[in-house]
Amino acid sequence: MDLNVKIGPMTLRNPVGVASGTFGYGSEYESLIDLSAIGAIYTKAITPAPRHGNDVPRIVETPSGMLNSIGLANVGVERFIREKLPFLAASPCAVICNVAGADEDEYVQVMERLEPQGGIDGYEINVSCPNVKHGGLALGTDPALITCLVRRLRQLTKKALIVKLTPNITDITAAAIAAEDGGADAVSCINSLIGMVIDVRAKQPVFRAGIGGLSGPAIRPVGVAMTYRVSRAVSIPVIGIGGIMCADDALQYLLAGASAVQIGSATFADPSTPARVRDGIEAFCIEEKCTCVDDVRRLLR
Amino acid sequence: MKQFRASIVSNRPVSDDFHAIEFTWPSAAGIPAPGQFFTVRVSDGTVPFLRRPFAFSGFDGAGHIASAIYKRRGRGTEILAAKKEGETLDVIGPSGNPFMLPAPNCTPVLAAGGIGLGPVLFLARVLHDAGRRAVFAAGFRTAMDIVDKTLFGQSAVTLCTDDGSEGFKGTTVDYIRQYLERADSVSRTAMVMYACGPMAMLKGCHETAQRFGVTCYVSVEQVMACGVGACMGCVVKAAGGNGYVRVCSDGPVFNSRDIEWI
Numbered sequence: 001m002d003l004n005v006k007i008g009p010m011t012l013r014n015p016v017g018v019a020s021g022t023f024g025y026g027s028e029y030e031s032l033i034d035l036s037a038i039g040a041i042y043t044k045a046i047t048p049a050p051r052h053g054n055d056v057p058r059i060v061e062t063p064s065g066m067l068n069s070i071g072l073a074n075v076g077v078e079r080f081i082r083e084k085l086p087f088l089a090a091s092p093c094a095v096i097c098n099v100a101g102a103d104e105d106e107y108v109q110v111m112e113r114l115e116p117q118g119g120i121d122g123y124e125i126n127v128s129c130p131n132v133k134h135g136g137l138a139l140g141t142d143p144a145l146i147t148c149l150v151r152r153l154r155q156l157t158k159k160a161l162i163v164k165l166t167p168n169i170t171d172i173t174a175a176a177i178a179a180e181d182g183g184a185d186a187v188s189c190i191n192s193l194i195g196m197v198i199d200v201r202a203k204q205p206v207f208r209a210g211i212g213g214l215s216g217p218a219i220r221p222v223g224v225a226m227t228y229r230v231s232r233a234v235s236i237p238v239i240g241i242g243g244i245m246c247a248d249d250a251l252q253y254l255l256a257g258a259s260a261v262q263i264g265s266a267t268f269a270d271p272s273t274p275a276r277v278r279d280g281i282e283a284f285c286i287e288e289k290c291t292c293v294d295d296v297r298r299l300l301r
Numbered sequence: 302m303k304q305f306r307a308s309i310v311s312n313r314p315v316s317d318d319f320h321a322i323e324f325t326w327p328s329a330a331g332i333p334a335p336g337q338f339f340t341v342r343v344s345d346g347t348v349p350f351l352r353r354p355f356a357f358s359g360f361d362g363a364g365h366i367a368s369a370i371y372k373r374r375g376r377g378t379e380i381l382a383a384k385k386e387g388e389t390l391d392v393i394g395p396s397g398n399p400f401m402l403p404a405p406n407c408t409p410v411l412a413a414g415g416i417g418l419g420p421v422l423f424l425a426r427v428l429h430d431a432g433r434r435a436v437f438a439a440g441f442r443t444a445m446d447i448v449d450k451t452l453f454g455q456s457a458v459t460l461c462t463d464d465g466s467e468g469f470k471g472t473t474v475d476y477i478r479q480y481l482e483r484a485d486s487v488s489r490t491a492m493v494m495y496a497c498g499p500m501a502m503l504k505g506c507h508e509t510a511q512r513f514g515v516t517c518y519v520s521v522e523q524v525m526a527c528g529v530g531a532c533m534g535c536v537v538k539a540a541g542g543n544g545y546v547r548v549c550s551d552g553p554v555f556n557s558r559d560i561e562w563i
Contacts, residue, residue: 024531028550031302032393032529044533052544059524059534064347066526073533073545217347245347268527269342269350270391271304 001286003278005039005260005293007237008185010121010160012039012094012260015293016250016278019241019264020045020098020124020164021070025084026091029271037275040094042188042262043084045126047100048109050076055208060197065216065243066265067195069207072100077113089119096162100126104149111156122160125153125184128168128191140166140191143178150182162239164188165230167219172226173233186237188262189230190223215265217243224252231257231297245273247280254281254296302529303330307392310366312384315449318372319418320382324390326360326367331395333357333367335424336520336554339394340528343380352393353377354525356497356553358419358452359426367394370419370448396528397553400424400518403433403493410480410515411437412473412506414498418448420520421497425456436480440473440498473498474505481513489513496520496557507557517557523548538563 003014017040023029026041035041053073060067075084080097088095097114101107107125114120127140127149139145150163163179165172167190176187192213197206205211223242231238240253241262250261266273281293290296307324315321326333333339340352355369373382384390400420403409409428413421418439428435437458441447444467447460460468461476469476473496481489492513496506497520510517523535530550538561539546546552546559 022527022532024527024529024533028527028529028531032304044531053533053536056536056538056545057524058536059351059526059532061349061351061524065350068526068532068534070533073536216350265350265526268532269347269352271393271529 001282003282003285003293007122007162007239007260008160009158010094014039014278015254015260015281016274017042017096017239017260017262018267018274019262020126022264022267025080025088027084027087029267032271034275036092037278038093039260039278040096040121041088041091042096042124043080043088043098044074045072045098045100046074046077046080046110046114047072048077048106050074050079057206060206060212062195062197062214062216063218065214065218067197067207067212067214068192069209069212071209077110081113081117085117085119094121095119096122096124096160098124098126098164104152107149108152108156111153115157120159122162122185123153123157124162124164124188125150126164126191128164128166140175141169143174146175146178147182150179150184154183160185162186162188164191166191167222167226168194173229176230176234180234180236184236186239186259187230187234188239188241189227189258190219190242193219193222215243217245217249217266219243220249220252224256227253227258228256244277245269247277247284250277250281251284251296254293255300257297259294259297302394302396303327304391304393305330306389309384309386309388309390311386312382315370315452316446318374318446319370319448320373321358321368321370321449321452322381323366323368324392326365328365332362333360333395334399335427336400336420337395337397338553339367339369339392339396340525341381342391343377349377349380351526352528353381354396354528354549356420356520357395358422360423370422370452372416393528397549400495400520400554402427406491408488408492409433409435410477410492410494411435412440412477412494412496412498412502413438414440414473414502416499416522417497417502417520421495422452422456424495425458426454429454429456438469438473438476440502472502472505474502474509477506478509481509481515489515494518503557504562507562510557518554519557519560520553521548521555521560522553525549
């Protein structure tokens with residue numbers, strides 16, 4: 001059965017990607033995962049200069065999930081091109097570079113450096129990181145700023161341009177429509193929710209930054225609901241993310257209106273998750289006599 | 302590093318707080334070395350959500366059995382402790398970098414504290430089997446906390462208790478400091494330290510090693526998410542303001558000079 005999914009000019013071999021920040025630069029999981037089972041790798045966020053990231057601790061487990069305060073730690077665009085891209089370019093899956101910056105110019109800077117490189121299939125614009133002071137959330141919660149940024153980036157590339165939306169907003173459809181207006185090929189829905197854990201004995205938040213990003217199955221119903229609303233508000237494809245642990249979880253997103261999905265922190269718990277989800281979607285499609293993955297969404301009653 | 306289902310061979314308490322587990326280890330997964338670790342998904346559900354990392358405390362290559370000593374200190378380890386012989390485990394390993402073994406002319410000086418017992422015990426056994434003489438101090442709060450002594454096998458160990466209720470009175474750091482003070486400067490230059498335990502103890506080992514000009518390797522613990530170097534979650538500060546290093550993939554064993562001790 002053909003599991004191909006089209007996102008703008010890009011065709012993914014299957015609808016299951018691995019989410020930015022949970023899969024490094026791909027090579028980290030090479031010995032555990034057959035990358036040919038994955039539709040797309042969304043890289044760790046790439047910024048113009050290397051970032052050391054936030055102070056420790058950076059991880060705390062929560063009920064059915066985890067809170068992170070990584071702070072976009074990454075090697076920067078130059079080292080990415082030199083040291084990380086060659087592996088990704090040779091991998092059998094689509095490579096989607098997650099791009100982040102402190103202001104509009106930084107996003108442009110990263111994309112201008114990446115655009116002439118081979119082996120990149122698309123970009124996911126990160127306007128939704130809850131763990132940085134600039135760029136992240138402030139940008140992603142202002143529809144006018146989103147449109148303006150996407151419009152500038154659209155002029156730089158003909159490759160797939162995806163905008164990753166934040167759930168930390170009153171009306172996520174406004175942000176999705178803003179991305180579509182700017183010329184985005186798709187939206188990813190959703191980035192992590194803000195969350196906080198307080199150490200009661202120490203009487204202070206566990207994270208130095210206080211608030212972190214919540215992910216895992218705890219946020220799945222939020223992601224499904226937002227995917228449902230966004231997919232009815234825009235005509236571009238929606239990529240569903242949030243708490244997918246198995247094929248049925250992914251199918252909830254597809255039924256809600258997503259064209260593809262990303263597996264995030266579930267890969268930490270079980271690296272075989274992306275392959276299992278892929279196989280389960282295929283089995284469902286065959287059972288339901290779908291001719292393509294896009295048919296799944298039409299099954300929702 | 303491979304993911305596989307292991308079968309539990311034994312899983313028993315070895316003190317009030319500690320358990321020792323043995324499980325099958327397929328040769329296709331590679332050979333674990335002292336200092337390396339594995340991760341376990343203790344529940345098929347979503348609570349606890351993350352895998353739990355454990356350092357190897359031994360590996361029987363002939364019997365294909367790996368072992369670990371762990372402290373019961375939360376939901377994950379309580380679930381693991383309740384598992385019985387014959388049950389299976391979702392295991393990933395061997396992960397991380399092992400202790401660099403001492404050069405033939407070097408005297409290894411080993412320190413283990415609390416949760417750090419496993420990897421140091423493994424190293425002591427490997428050194429013993431290679432016919433190497435090692436100084437080995439294992440620290441506990443009191444005599445009551447000392448684990449089942451059969452775990453030490455034939456390794457010559459000096460037990461240290463904070464209250465002196467058994468063995469040397471004081472911490473492993475106290476013991477090693479005194480040992481180094483007694484040694485002459487020539488033999489000190491041929492010593493190399495290996496330590497695993499709480500951060501405060503590792504810091505003490507580092508400072509002692511620095512004072513006597515001895516190289517010191519420490520195995521560090523940190524909360525992990527991915528365990529393979531992808532998520533940047535399990536970092537500790539690198540020395541010299543040089544950012545962070547990942548415990549899971551840059552470590553867990555570091556030269557103590559490469560870490561910033563706060």
